[in-house]
Every structure is written in structure tokens, then in C-alpha cells.
Amino acid sequence: MKINQRHTWTLTTAEAIAIQEKLRGEIITTDKIPTPVQYVAGVDMGFEANGTISRAAVAVLSFPSLQLQETAIARRPTSFPYIPGFLSFREVPAVLDALEKINITPDIILCDGQGIAHPRRFGIACHLGLIVDIPTIGVAKSLLIGKHQEVPEARGSWQLLTDKGETIGAVLRTRTGTKPLYISSGHRVSLTTAIDYVLQCTPKYRLPETTRIADKLASSK
């Protein structure tokens, strides 16, 4: 697929903050999703050579059957350190390289990390979704910011995630007896719809099938 960049990636954190605050105004948190949804994609990252090389992986699955359709991997030198709140500047460049190699344009992308559940409401799912203009959902394995009530043990249970009086996402149990996932809107997807898709993509394990497959590609060889 084709990609139109919005800015360069060699930045100071002050410049990164300026970009986040400028672009967050373009984020849409209501549903603007193609109908029907035929393909869902997962993206994930791995690192090689002591972290000096970033490796991004993309997996496109059919929906709702979740059968693997296409994969792509891209490597590039790591150019930004890991700093909480700035994950997208470290990971998105390689992810874009991988997405460029994909022939099937996904209808929704599930990202490994937060969407608007972020200090400046602009997590990696928002950043990626805005650049590729595809609906994205933030699916994080741990908390970055926000508070929530305890989530009941049963799969499908969830609680709102709030910060400074705002609803920023949900904490969702995708499998009974395992740690919940932190779900938030990336771009063009509402929270309710995000929860629905994440549940439909987790028929068996805690993590969505999309990210599980992308994870293997990014972590192994």
C-alpha cells in the first residue's frame, strides 16, 4: 500500500511533543470504518543487534474468519530511543516500511500500544492511523496512564479507563483468568467498536490473533 508521510522522524522530544499536540487535533474517535470489514491487520516490533536494528512485522488476516492472508517484514536502523510517551517515534518508521510491502489494504489495524490513552492523547495507534488513514485500535499489554476499577475475571468484562475526568479507553478481559488488555481508540474507531473488534479477534488467547502472528514474525528470525 501507499503511504504519505506527515513529517520527518529525526527529532528532539520537544519537537515530538509539538507534533503530537498538532496532530492530535486530527484524530477522529467515531466510527469511520469501511463496510464490510474484510481484513484486519496486526503490527509488532522486534529488535536485533542489541537494539540497533528495528524489525517491524505486519500480518493481514481475513475477518471474521481470522485466516492469515499476507505478511511482511521490514528492517531499518533504530533511530529513536524508547521513552514512555514517545513510542511512535521509535516504532512507526519501520512499521510504515513493512506496510508499504503489503498488497492487501487492511480495513482495521490493531496496534501494539496505546491509542488516545496517552498523556497527550496521541499514542502509537493514533499516530499510525493518521499517517496511513486507516482505522486503528490501541491494544496495550500494560498501563501507561489512567485509572480504573477492578475488572471482573470473566472474558468480555471491562471497565472504563479514565484520566483527569476524561474517558480515554477501557481495560478489557479477553480471556478468563489472565491479565486484562488496555484498549483505546486510535483513529476512526470508537471505544465501543474497538472493544467489539478486539473480542472478535481473541477467540482463544489473551492477545489478538493479528498481533500474535505479527509477534512471531517480529521476534523469531
Add this chain to the structure above:
DNA sequence: GCGACAG
């Protein structure tokens, strides 16, 4: 100033 802190 003191903690918290996606991957």
C-alpha cells in the same frame, strides 16, 4: 521534589 512510565 517524588513516583510512574506503552514497547
Add this chain to the structure above:
DNA sequence: ATCTTGTCGC
């Protein structure tokens, strides 16, 4: 994220 073996539980 990554370094790493066995081990507990469904």
C-alpha cells in the same frame, strides 16, 4: 523490547 529454564495449571 530483550536477557533466559524450568515449572505450574488447564
